[in-house]
Amino acid sequence: xxxxxGHFALILALVLALVQAIVPLVGASTGRPAWMxxxxxxxxxxFLFIAIAFACLTRAFIDNDFSVLYVAEHSNSLLPxxxxxxxxWGGHEGSILLxALILALxxxxxxxxxxxxxxxxxxxxxxxxxxxxxxxxxFTLFTxxxxxxxxxxxxxxxxxxxxxxxxxxVIHPPMLYMGYVGSTVAFAFALSALIxxxxxxxxxxxxxxxxxxxxxxxxxxxxxxxxxxxxELGWGGWWFWDPVENASFMPWLAGTALMHSLAVxxxxxxxxxxxxxxxxxxxxxxxxxxxLVRSGVLSSVHAFATDPARGVFILGFLVVVIGGSLxxxxxxxxxxGTGGSFEMVSRESALLANNVLLLVATAAVLLGTxxxxxIDALGMGKLSVGPPYFEAVFVPxxxxxxxxxxxxxxxxxxxxxxxxxARRLRWAGGVSFVSAIVAPLLLGHWTPMVGFGxxxxxxxxxxxxxxLIGRLREHPxxxxxxxxxxxxxxxxxxxxxxxxxxxxxxxxTLVKGYETEKxxxxxxxxxxxxxxxxxxxxxxxxxxxxxxxxxxxxLTVTRDGQPVTxxxxxxxxxxxxxxxxxxxxxxxxxxxxLYASLGEPVSRTAWSVRIHHKPFIDWIWFxxxxxxxxxxxxxxxxxxxxxxxxxxQPAQPAQAASSASSAPASGTPALVVRTSTRVP
Amino acid sequence: MKARTKRGVAIVVxxxxxxxAAALVLNAFQSNLVFFFSPSQIAxxxxxxxxxxxxxxxxxxxxxxxxxxxxxxxxxxxxxAKTIPVxxxxxxxxxxxxxxxxxxxxxxxxxxxxxxxxxxxxxxENYMPPEAAEALKNAQAGxxxxxxxxxxMTK
Numbered sequence: 001x002x003x004x005x006g007h008f009a010l011i012l013a014l015v016l017a018l019v020q021a022i023v024p025l026v027g028a029s030t031g032r033p034a035w036m037x038x039x040x041x042x043x044x045x046x047f048l049f050i051a052i053a054f055a056c057l058t059r060a061f062i063d064n065d066f067s068v069l070y071v072a073e074h075s076n077s078l079l080p081x082x083x084x085x086x087x088x089w090g091g092h093e094g095s096i097l098l099x100a101l102i103l104a105l106x107x108x109x110x111x112x113x114x115x116x117x118x119x120x121x122x123x124x125x126x127x128x129x130x131x132x133x134x135x136x137x138x139f140t141l142f143t144x145x146x147x148x149x150x151x152x153x154x155x156x157x158x159x160x161x162x163x164x165x166x167x168x169x170v171i172h173p174p175m176l177y178m179g180y181v182g183s184t185v186a187f188a189f190a191l192s193a194l195i196x197x198x199x200x201x202x203x204x205x206x207x208x209x210x211x212x213x214x215x216x217x218x219x220x221x222x223x224x225x226x227x228x229x230x231x232e233l234g235w236g237g238w239w240f241w242d243p244v245e246n247a248s249f250m251p252w253l254a255g256t257a258l259m260h261s262l263a264v265x266x267x268x269x270x271x272x273x274x275x276x277x278x279x280x281x282x283x284x285x286x287x288x289x290x291x292l293v294r295s296g297v298l299s300s301v302h303a304f305a306t307d308p309a310r311g312v313f314i315l316g317f318l319v320v321v322i323g324g325s326l327x328x329x330x331x332x333x334x335x336x337g338t339g340g341s342f343e344m345v346s347r348e349s350a351l352l353a354n355n356v357l358l359l360v361a362t363a364a365v366l367l368g369t370x371x372x373x374x375i376d377a378l379g380m381g382k383l384s385v386g387p388p389y390f391e392a393v394f395v396p397x398x399x400x401x402x403x404x405x406x407x408x409x410x411x412x413x414x415x416x417x418x419x420x421x422a423r424r425l426r427w428a429g430g431v432s433f434v435s436a437i438v439a440p441l442l443l444g445h446w447t448p449m450v451g452f453g454x455x456x457x458x459x460x461x462x463x464x465x466x467x468l469i470g471r472l473r474e475h476p477x478x479x480x481x482x483x484x485x486x487x488x489x490x491x492x493x494x495x496x497x498x499x500x501x502x503x504x505x506x507x508x509t510l511v512k513g514y515e516t517e518k519x520x521x522x523x524x525x526x527x528x529x530x531x532x533x534x535x536x537x538x539x540x541x542x543x544x545x546x547x548x549x550x551x552x553x554x555l556t557v558t559r560d561g562q563p564v565t566x567x568x569x570x571x572x573x574x575x576x577x578x579x580x581x582x583x584x585x586x587x588x589x590x591x592x593x594l595y596a597s598l599g600e601p602v603s604r605t606a607w608s609v610r611i612h613h614k615p616f617i618d619w620i621w622f623x624x625x626x627x628x629x630x631x632x633x634x635x636x637x638x639x640x641x642x643x644x645x646x647x648x649q650p651a652q653p654a655q656a657a658s659s660a661s662s663a664p665a666s667g668t669p670a671l672v673v674r675t676s677t678r679v680p
Numbered sequence: 681m682k683a684r685t686k687r688g689v690a691i692v693v694x695x696x697x698x699x700x701a702a703a704l705v706l707n708a709f710q711s712n713l714v715f716f717f718s719p720s721q722i723a724x725x726x727x728x729x730x731x732x733x734x735x736x737x738x739x740x741x742x743x744x745x746x747x748x749x750x751x752x753x754x755x756x757x758x759x760x761a762k763t764i765p766v767x768x769x770x771x772x773x774x775x776x777x778x779x780x781x782x783x784x785x786x787x788x789x790x791x792x793x794x795x796x797x798x799x800x801x802x803x804x805e806n807y808m809p810p811e812a813a814e815a816l817k818n819a820q821a822g823x824x825x826x827x828x829x830x831x832x833m834t835k
Binding site for chain 2: 363384386393396579602
């Protein structure tokens with residue numbers, strides 16, 4: 001009964017999505033307020049019904065209703081309740097339903113936080129989001145209905161993939177989807193601005209918090225996925241350039257470019273078409289990510305769906321959405337006009353360079369991800385693109401972008417003086433160089449790669465400090481406290497996010513440069529030493545879990561004779577699926593992780609064991625967290641909450657240009673619309 | 681500088697940057713493509729000798745052997761038409777099993793032994809690495825033999 005109720009609710013949600021898509025869009029183009037006013041209630045109704053459908057599916061999982069095919073395939077009566085709930089999105093059908101739910105959630109958020117927007121704009125935004133929702137609900141109902149019954153019902157479920165039975169997996173997909181689906185909002189904003197022809201600074205300011213919020217979720221989602229891979233897959237790696245990882249990384253890169261390009265559109269009225277195009281690209285890449293992961297075209301751990309009908313549907317949907325929005329862009333963009341002009345040395349140039357680098361990087365990842373599929377589809381054989389490709393491309397592309405990260409925020413809009421910048425940053429440069437030489441020596445030995453990584457990280461932090469000190473000095477407030485309080489939240493957010501990137505770089509560089517690992521054959525009583533830590537295998541014993549049996553090792557770790565920790569890596573055999581699984585043991589520390597995993601019995605008394613020493617690896621995820629926090633701080637900036645701003649107020653371009661401080665004072669948005677200034 | 685000169689300079693700088701980036705990407709791309717070969721193709725001398733590639737198929741039943749250290753293993757990969765011996769040092773993935781699909785990456789030695797530096801098996805026991813499935817399919821087509829019933833092939 002629950003399943004039928006859920007199915008019915010989903011159909012009603014589709015009906016409401018159709019209403020939400022069609023009526024407000026028609027109303028906006030024909031100027032009927034009543035039709036436009038339908039957007040908000042329809043969106044909320046749609047959310048309600050999808051939520052009911054989702055709740056029904058969750059109920060079926062909790063009740064172990066194995067007459068529902070999807071439940072039978074992804075759950076088991078022995079599965080702990082919390083994993084039964086998360087098993088809802090453990091497979092294809094449920095995760096698409098989760099996608100639809102999150103899309104409805106974003107739409108409701110738009111309906112709540114859009115009171116200061118012009119009514120036709122809201123109607124169009126919600127209408128476009130409704131169209132996307134229609135696509136996803138049709139997809140769910142016709143090709144991947146999670147409520148499908150199986151008669152007679154199964155006695156027992158097949159169990160959730162053991163890899164997904166993990167706390168990290170509880171929040172990773174919802175976070176990632178919040179990020180993916182969040183790009184729909186920026187997309188809908190861009191399309192409605194294109195339709196109305198109002199692609200201006202006000203549009204940019206409305207979009208910014210949405211883009212940044214989605215970006216924060218995506219950052220956290222990717223970091224969680226990477227952390228999960230690190231401790232759950234048992235290989236000790238944190239990023240594999242797996243197509244599924246790339247699928248989430250490409251929208252992140254495009255979203256990062258979009259965030260920075262929106263800054264120019266808001267502050268200077270420039271890059272308008274480019275920003276709109278980036279919004280379309282970011283959303284298209286999110287859709288492509290769904291297609292890659294969910295259609296089963298990839299040979300990867302995540303590809304649990306293998307049904308061509310789904311692939312064809314998503315591909316068709318992709319063509320319609322991307323093709324349609326690009327056509328709209330081509331049709332409307334020429335009427336938008338270009339933004340203000342700027343000199344070669346200016347913040348605009350720095351941000352433009354950042355955008356180009358990020359997009360080239362995105363294209364490189366896209367090439368490496370799609371090329372094998374293309375060759376396969378053309379019947380030209382099978383091949384794969386290895387991680388060395390991505391690393392070889394990424395480092396040289398990102399290095400200049402990271403260098404610019406130090407310069408951009410300190411450079412004036414419109415026109416800046418290169419000599420002046422060099423003078424202001426000479427201390428930052430000096431300190432960075434010294435740390436690049438000294439820090440690696442303190443940590444072990446100096447290698448060019450580690451030195452370069454430290455250089456970039458130190459550069460980002462020192463230039464951020466220079467920037468902050470400069471801003472505080474210029475501010476007229478009498479006390480340091482008042483000076484600090486006078487800077488807008490978005491400014492601190494930017495600094496924090498950039499420093500998060502520096503922390504991330506430190507993590508990546510040091511773990512790559514100094515990690516050690518050993519594959520060993522160990523009998524009880526054997527010891528092995530890496531990086532000064534001595535591991536002794538004390539015992540291997542049997543242990544029974546709720547839905548698995550495990551062999552559990554006991555490794556005692558000592559350093560210079562002092563006890564450090566005791567680790568318990570496991571080799572589990574999940575009873576329902578007969579799947580073996582390595583459960584690594586990790587001892588986390590601020591400057592290093594110790595990581596141990598059990599291989600298999602290699603003789604009657606010995607096991608193969610892998611031990612790793614991973615310096616600074618947790619900084620990778622800590623850096624991501626800082627980036628997301630920085631984004632959050634920027635979103636919470638007061639100026640986004642100011643109610644007034646239904647119409648853009650042109651500010652004096654000259655004033656914005658001459659103001660040495662970059663961001664406008666909080667609460668007084670300096671909107672610069674199109675300027676026709678030409679420098680002779 | 682005149683606006684037009686400025687724009688010209690910007691365009692040239694942009695094109696040069698893009699050109700460098702494209703060269704970089706394509707160069708790295710060329711040298712990091714990993715091709716896939718089946719045991720039958722290797723037997724027909726289609727696989728390169730110097731370059732690293734991927735080999736896929738089934739692990740032959742009863743072929744897995746460990747040396748005395750316990751860490752170096754040898755096994756035979758088959759596409760049910762031809763076989764290739766493989767050696768690998770390190771921990772095997774969880775789902776590595778005799779009779780199941782496997783993909784190994786490495787180089788072919790002059791002695792005909794494939795020296796793997798990576799062994800991949802996928803994280804679902806019914807799931808067949810597409811390369812392995814492809815190898816079996818091609819081998820079957822080549823022999824014209826009826827497909828052996830194989831649980832993994834049905835997926």
